[in-house]
Amino acid sequence: MDPECRAISKLILPAIRASVAEAMNREFNYKQNEIAGALGVVQVSVSKYLNRKYSARIGKVMEYIDQRGLNKEIVKGIRDGVRPEELSREVDRLCASLIGEIQGLV
Numbered sequence: 001m002d003p004e005c006r007a008i009s010k011l012i013l014p015a016i017r018a019s020v021a022e023a024m025n026r027e028f029n030y031k032q033n034e035i036a037g038a039l040g041v042v043q044v045s046v047s048k049y050l051n052r053k054y055s056a057r058i059g060k061v062m063e064y065i066d067q068r069g070l071n072k073e074i075v076k077g078i079r080d081g082v083r084p085e086e087l088s089r090e091v092d093r094l095c096a097s098l099i100g101e102i103q104g105l106v
């Protein structure tokens with residue numbers, strides 16, 4: 001697997017999902033099954049995100065995302081009920097921007 005693809009699938013996407021899950025739960029009282037549906041993951045994954053059952057590396061990237069408010073457009077899109085394709089494009093945009101930024105972080 002390409003190192004960039006590995007970074008996206010094993011580090012960046014889980015960090016984005018964890019960040020969005022926490023924001024949806026904390027700020028808007030979304031339930032785990034609602035978050036799972038919006039993110040396209042199973043409820044067990046959301047439970048792990050909310051209970052911080054992920055690697056320290058994912059935690060660092062998530063913290064980076066949270067501190068800079070990089071999850072705001074995705075959270076807003078979920079709240080506004082935008083189409084999944086639009087959310088996917090926003091996630092792709094964030095992934096692309098994070099690839100270069102996180103290399104020195106983790």
